[in-house]
Amino acid sequence: xxxxxxxxxxxxQVIDPELGINIVDLGLVYKIDVNETNxxxxxxxxxxPGCPLHDSIVSGAEAMIYGxxxxxxxxxxxxxxxxxxxxKMSSRAxxxxx
Amino acid sequence: xxxQMQTKTETNIKLPLAFILFGLVSFxxxxxxxxxxxxxxxxxxxxxxxxxxxxxxxxxxWAVMVVMGxxxxxxxxxxxxxxxxxxxGFIQFFITAVGVAGLSIALSLKPDAAIIAGSLTxxxxxxxxxxxxxxxLKQEKANIMSWFVGGALVFFLLTILAGLFLTWNLAFGTxxxxxxxxxxxxxxxxxxxxxxxxxxxxxxxVPMFSLSHGFSMRWAKPAFISYVSGLIxxxxxxxxxxxxxxxxxxxxxxxxxxxxxxxxxEIVTKRIKKKLDQPFxxxxxxxxxxxxxxxxxxVMSMFHVKDVTxxxxxxxxxxxxxxxxxxxxxxxxxxxxxxxxxxxxGSVGKKDVPTLKEMIQEKWGTILxxxxxxxxxxxxxxxxxEMPVSVFTAQGLLTxxxxxxxxxxxxxxxx
Numbered sequence: 001x002x003x004x005x006x007x008x009x010x011x012x013q014v015i016d017p018e019l020g021i022n023i024v025d026l027g028l029v030y031k032i033d034v035n036e037t038n039x040x041x042x043x044x045x046x047x048x049p050g051c052p053l054h055d056s057i058v059s060g061a062e063a064m065i066y067g068x069x070x071x072x073x074x075x076x077x078x079x080x081x082x083x084x085x086x087x088k089m090s091s092r093a094x095x096x097x098x
Numbered sequence: 099x100x101x102q103m104q105t106k107t108e109t110n111i112k113l114p115l116a117f118i119l120f121g122l123v124s125f126x127x128x129x130x131x132x133x134x135x136x137x138x139x140x141x142x143x144x145x146x147x148x149x150x151x152x153x154x155x156x157x158x159x160w161a162v163m164v165v166m167g168x169x170x171x172x173x174x175x176x177x178x179x180x181x182x183x184x185x186x187g188f189i190q191f192f193i194t195a196v197g198v199a200g201l202s203i204a205l206s207l208k209p210d211a212a213i214i215a216g217s218l219t220x221x222x223x224x225x226x227x228x229x230x231x232x233x234x235l236k237q238e239k240a241n242i243m244s245w246f247v248g249g250a251l252v253f254f255l256l257t258i259l260a261g262l263f264l265t266w267n268l269a270f271g272t273x274x275x276x277x278x279x280x281x282x283x284x285x286x287x288x289x290x291x292x293x294x295x296x297x298x299x300x301x302x303x304v305p306m307f308s309l310s311h312g313f314s315m316r317w318a319k320p321a322f323i324s325y326v327s328g329l330i331x332x333x334x335x336x337x338x339x340x341x342x343x344x345x346x347x348x349x350x351x352x353x354x355x356x357x358x359x360x361x362x363x364e365i366v367t368k369r370i371k372k373k374l375d376q377p378f379x380x381x382x383x384x385x386x387x388x389x390x391x392x393x394x395x396x397v398m399s400m401f402h403v404k405d406v407t408x409x410x411x412x413x414x415x416x417x418x419x420x421x422x423x424x425x426x427x428x429x430x431x432x433x434x435x436x437x438x439x440x441x442x443x444g445s446v447g448k449k450d451v452p453t454l455k456e457m458i459q460e461k462w463g464t465i466l467x468x469x470x471x472x473x474x475x476x477x478x479x480x481x482x483x484e485m486p487v488s489v490f491t492a493q494g495l496l497t498x499x500x501x502x503x504x505x506x507x508x509x510x511x512x513x
Contacts, residue, residue, distance in 0.1 A: 014446060017438055019309065019371070020453040048306050052175045052435050060446025067448075086311050086370045097309065097371050 003034045003070060007042070010064045017053060021096050023061065027088025030079065039073040040065050045084045054078075111440040113187045115511075117167025118433065120195050122504040124159025124202075128152050129497040136493050139477070140486040144410050151206035157287065157417070158198045158219065164425055165295060166194070166226055168432050173233055176243065176302045182232035190229060194222025201265070209268045216265035223258050227251055242318045246298025249326060253290025260286055281336045284413065289351065290329050292421045293388075297321065297358050299428075300385075304362055307378045307431060308369035315365075317357030325354030341402060348396040355392045359385055376460050380467040381427030388420035411478050418474045426467070426503065433510050434458050441513075457513045462506055469499045 011032075014023045023029055023044065031043040042061065046054060058076050065074045086094070131152035132139065138146055170187060174180050181187060200215030230251060234244060260283035267276055301318060304310070328350030335343030362385055366374075374382075395412055403409070434457040442451040473496040480488035 015451075015453065017442070017446075017451065017453045018307075018435075020455065047309060050176045050178055050302065051306065052171070052439065054175065056439055056443035056446055059443065063446065063448050086309075089370075094370075098373075 003038060003040075003068070004032050006068050007032050007034065007040055007065050007071070010068050011042070011061060014057065014060045014064050016047075016057065019097070021093050023057065025090040025093040025096075027090065027093070028057075028084065030082075037072055038070050040071055040075070042074075042076045043079055044076060045079055045082075047084050049080055110184050111436055113181075113184055113191065114167040114171040114436060116188070116191050116195075117163045117170065118429070118436075118507075120191075121160045121164035121167065122507055124155045124163065124198075125500050126497070126504055128156035128160060129493070129500040131155065133490075133493045133497045136490045137486065139481050139493065140484055140489045147206040147209060150209075151202045154198070154202040154205060156422075159202060161292065161421060161425060162223075163194070163198065164429060165292070166191075168299075168425075168428070169230060171432060171436055172299060172302075173230060173247075176299070177234065177237045179233055179236045182229055182236070186225065186229055190222055190225040193218060193225065197222050205268075211269075212265045213262075213269040216262055220258050220262050223254065227255055242315065242322065243298045243301055245319075245322050246294050246301070249322065250291050250294035250298060253286050253294060253329070257283060257287035257291055275337075278337050282333055285329060285332050285336065288413070288416060288421065289325075289332070293355075294322075294325065296421070296424050297325070300358070300362060300381075303428065303431075304365050304382070307371075308366055308374055309371040310365045310369040313361070313365045313368045315361055317361045321354045321357035321361070323354075324350050324357065328352075328354055341399075345396075345399040348392070348399045352392045352396045355389055359389050375431065375455065376464040377427050377430030377458070377467065379427075380430075380463075381424050384420055384423035384427060387415075387423065391416050391420060407482065411482055415474070415478055419471070423467075423470070426470070429507065430458060430463055433507050437510050437513065452513065457510050459506060459509070466499055466503050466506065469495060470503070473499060 008024060008029070011029055012022045012024050015021065016023060016026060016028075019026065026047070028046060029042060029044045031041075033041040035041075042065065044058075044061065046057065051057075058078055061076050062074050065071055065076075089097075131148060135146075135148045135152065138144070138149055143149075170181060197215050197218030197220075201212055201219050204212040204215050230247075234248065237244065240248075260279055263279055264276070264283060266272070267279075301315060305313065328347045330347075331343050331350060332347030335341070335345075335347050362382070366382065391412065395416075398408070398412070431454075434454045438452070438454055438457060445451050473492050477489060477492035477496065480492060
């Protein structure tokens with residue numbers, strides 16, 4: 001499995017503690033880039049600016065990615081544009097919220 | 099380019115927690131004191147020293163202290179700006195806690211000395227206003243929430259100034275307009291400070307806890323303008339004794355509250371999270387209670403109801419079913435957030451951590467909230483009907499439920 005896929009798999013383990021759903025299924029992860037020296041750059045968002053779990057989720061994502069073998073450096077960038085919308089959620093996440 | 103924002107927003111947990119724990123102890127104290135004075139409640143005699151003590155433990159010790167603690171946590175995350183000075187916050191806590199406890203006790207045991215503890219309370223609150231003011235000034239762009247919270251802070255300042263004059267009167271007895279000042283104190287504090295603050299934070303917390311999307315908030319600005327106009331008209335009515343001003347005041351308050359309630363209804367309708375947490379539902383139900391109370395007050399004012407006992411119980415219902423219930427519901431969300439962040443934030447991605455829902459006893463909370471609602475309604479109705487045994491029983495129930503509620507919050511801190 002290539003490193004980008006491994007990073008994505010790792011991010012499935014980061015659970016939003018308020019919703020009990022992982023951040024990938026919630027559609028919070030926008031982009032995963034891995035360069036030639038295995039440095040990882042992730043662009044992600046939160047469901048709302050000013051989420052109290054802001055720091056926890058970002059540091060959790062970083063810790064999870066560092067746990068992937070061969071990963072060198074990690075940078076998780078939090079962005080607000082484009083804003084998160086429910087359409088970004090997977091069908092599994094939508095079902096869990098029903 | 100995609101803009102980035104990475105602001106550290108977490109406050110040292112000890113600061114909000116200190117306020118919240120002090121608040122919970124005060125809540126039990128207030129309910130116990132009310133239980134010990136049910137004879138006065140049954141007779142509709144509210145302006146007596148022991149009830150002043152209970153009221154101040156309830157509103158200052160519990161509601162104000164919990165709100166301050168919650169604001170130390172929520173302001174940084176809601177406005178994306180850190181607290182101005184945490185050390186200043188701890189000093190503020192100490193001064194306010196000593197002041198509030200001293201003032202509440204002095205109002206019963208030595209009213210003429212209340213001015214001393216009252217001054218300390220005023221100092222603590224002024225420090226809080228300064229702290230939050232400095233924090234909000236750091237916000238890059240004001241929004242409607244800033245207006246609600248800013249407005250609430252202004253009314254908080256007016257409340258304590260009016261309160262200071264009242265304690266001055268207890269000490270030196272020189273004020274002529276005591277009744278108008280007392281009513282202004284209530285209006286500034288209950289309808290101004292608490293309600294505007296709940297409005298403001300609801301616009302942030304209700305969408306967040308229901309995962310709502312695509313709502314308009316179109317009534318937020320009219321609601322703010324209408325509610326503040328209503329408050330000003332009420333104050334003018336109180337000082338001029340013009341009944342029509344009071345009725346217009348209640349009318350504008352009703353329009354403001356209705357606009358806010360309509361916005362909340364839209365937010366909840368457009369939620370993605372279909373099954374809401376029960377304690378949060380309790381906060382939403384309190385909006386319905388608040389609307390019914392505002393409607394009743396408007397109708398009473400239109401029909402010139404002047405019976406002091408009826409208005410006193412209306413104020414009691416306003417405090418309990420709108421303000422206190424809102425706070426109780428939100429606290430069931432806020433404390434798990436606080437404790438989870440403190441205990442598990444650094445463990446995400448390293449080991450299994452609980453969800454927030456797993457940190458509270460949701461079903462137990464539902465039972466407590468239902469019992470609280472029943473207790474308050476039975477108390478108010480049987481007190482107006484002058485049924486002392488029922489009043490004693492209902493207040494006993496409220497005291498026990500308060501104790502269990504505090505216990506359930508303390509339990510979160512063991513998770």
